[in-house]
Amino acid sequence: MTFSLSQVAQLTHSSYTLFTMMQRSFLPPTAWTVTDLNRYLRDILESDHNLNDLWVQGEISNFSRPRSGHLYFTIKDSSAALRCVMWRSAAERQTFLPKDGDAVEVHGSISVYEAGGQMQLYVDKIKPLGEGALFQAFVALKAKLEAEGLFDSDLKLPIPRWPRRIGIITSPTGAAFQDMLNTLRRRYPLVDVILVPSLMQGDGAPAAIVDALGALEQHIAPDLILLGRGGGSIEDLWAFNDERVARAIAACSIPIITGVGHETDFTIADFVADLRAPTPTAAAELAVPDRHDLLAALGDLQGHLTNLIAAKIENRRWVIQAVQNDLQRVSPAARIREHRQRIDELSARLGVAVRHRQTIQRSGIEALESRLNALNPLAVLQRGYAIISRLDDGVISKVGQVEDGDALSVRVSDGDFDVEVKKQSKKVKP
Amino acid sequence: MTTPLTPVGELSYEQALSELEALVAGLESDGHTLDDAMSQFERGQELTQHCAALLEKADLKVQQLLGDDLIDLEISA
Numbered sequence A: 001m002t003f004s005l006s007q008v009a010q011l012t013h014s015s016y017t018l019f020t021m022m023q024r025s026f027l028p029p030t031a032w033t034v035t036d037l038n039r040y041l042r043d044i045l046e047s048d049h050n051l052n053d054l055w056v057q058g059e060i061s062n063f064s065r066p067r068s069g070h071l072y073f074t075i076k077d078s079s080a081a082l083r084c085v086m087w088r089s090a091a092e093r094q095t096f097l098p099k100d101g102d103a104v105e106v107h108g109s110i111s112v113y114e115a116g117g118q119m120q121l122y123v124d125k126i127k128p129l130g131e132g133a134l135f136q137a138f139v140a141l142k143a144k145l146e147a148e149g150l151f152d153s154d155l156k157l158p159i160p161r162w163p164r165r166i167g168i169i170t171s172p173t174g175a176a177f178q179d180m181l182n183t184l185r186r187r188y189p190l191v192d193v194i195l196v197p198s199l200m201q202g203d204g205a206p207a208a209i210v211d212a213l214g215a216l217e218q219h220i221a222p223d224l225i226l227l228g229r230g231g232g233s234i235e236d237l238w239a240f241n242d243e244r245v246a247r248a249i250a251a252c253s254i255p256i257i258t259g260v261g262h263e264t265d266f267t268i269a270d271f272v273a274d275l276r277a278p279t280p281t282a283a284a285e286l287a288v289p290d291r292h293d294l295l296a297a298l299g300d301l302q303g304h305l306t307n308l309i310a311a312k313i314e315n316r317r318w319v320i321q322a323v324q325n326d327l328q329r330v331s332p333a334a335r336i337r338e339h340r341q342r343i344d345e346l347s348a349r350l351g352v353a354v355r356h357r358q359t360i361q362r363s364g365i366e367a368l369e370s371r372l373n374a375l376n377p378l379a380v381l382q383r384g385y386a387i388i389s390r391l392d393d394g395v396i397s398k399v400g401q402v403e404d405g406d407a408l409s410v411r412v413s414d415g416d417f418d419v420e421v422k423k424q425s426k427k428v429k430p
Numbered sequence B: 001m002t003t004p005l006t007p008v009g010e011l012s013y014e015q016a017l018s019e020l021e022a023l024v025a026g027l028e029s030d031g032h033t034l035d036d037a038m039s040q041f042e043r044g045q046e047l048t049q050h051c052a053a054l055l056e057k058a059d060l061k062v063q064q065l066l067g068d069d070l071i072d073l074e075i076s077a
Helices: A005-024 A034-046 A131-148 A175-187 A205-220 A243-251 A268-272 A280-287 A291-330 A333-375 A377-382 B013-028 B034-057
Strands: A054-064 A071-076 A081-086 A103-113 A118-128 A165-170 A192-197 A224-229 A256-260 A275-277 A387-390 A407-412 A415-420 B061-066 B069-072
Touching (some): A054 A081, A081 A103, A175 A224, A256 A268, A291 B013
Parallel strands (some): A081 A118, A165 A192, A165 A224, A224 A256
Antiparallel strands (some): A054 A071, A054 A103, A071 A081, A103 A118, B061 B069
């Protein structure tokens, strides 16, 4: 059977009328249906504003979370219990999920589950009991230490750029330790790590952390200290909100990086530390450079170095080239070439002149030769002339040079012969 | 350089790196003979290789403080 909303309203109203009539009437009472009664009770509860918006505190029991995603549990104290339901939509918003035995405060509204006749609390918020008290303590300590100046930025020690020894305070069995080691090994395996094991939660943890800090500072004096712990409840992390721990961190002469819990967890230790990291892994990342970055930077540096030296060499080469150019400009080589050319030229001109002169001389000689030939007396002999000479005394050209009986030599064209003078006669000149 | 140089192999990473940075800064300014610049360059090359080798070959050393003593911890990667 299904009812519309108006039908529901009508029914509720008629049952209420019936009930008032019963009180007033002397007629035998008419019995209620269970449905009507439960609905009636539900109406009453839901119309009470005090019951619509209330906090109840108690201890969780019978906690169950079926596949539907709704949460069913009971909260109780020493003498009473209350059924609770939390619908999936509200449960999904819940970061804190309780378990049996947890002391909690729950918020919601009271109503009746008609089918079972159960009065229940429909819960929209659950928070651990005592969170409020812890938070108050946290706020108070934070304010106190802040007022003392323990968080001042000028108290923060600088984190060394190249740590060689890193002290780690953590639980040796925790994931946080492995996370930090893995991160250090991956990024910068040049460091030496010194673990000081310590309790990280529970009543003994604050004193253990303080002792570990003291031991590191006195015996090892590393360049840097990592204080790390993985995530947990606010109670698990409470050691990091302890005043003794906070003061030990502030007093430590060695830089400290904290990495406690998750990103959203802030502890007093974080405020006092020289550097706060959101997680243990992040603390290790902040502690050391990354070798991949370093190798890349090293490559850049090497390239720069090579360029520098190449530029220097190029510069020298340029200087040498410039000097060479200067040298070439003042070199006698060019003048030598010039002179050589002139010599060639002159020698060519000389050749021409010499040959010219030879020609001239040769033609002169020939002329002389022919003139000489013309003057050759032997040529006259060819024509029948003769040369007469005394044997001992030269050529006879006058009659007076001879006397009768003189022996003379007659030269003709092809030889000579001797003659004797017989008679002379002097011819008168024409 | 007037002081005798430490052999590159004996330098820690940060010593080698800071010498390398100083050396490069020095080479950026003028006033070196070519011989000097070349020997600086060779030293720079050695320093670079040393740094790179340290980064690539180093393995994390893990110890635990036990009382006043340090004991080696064998940690698997």
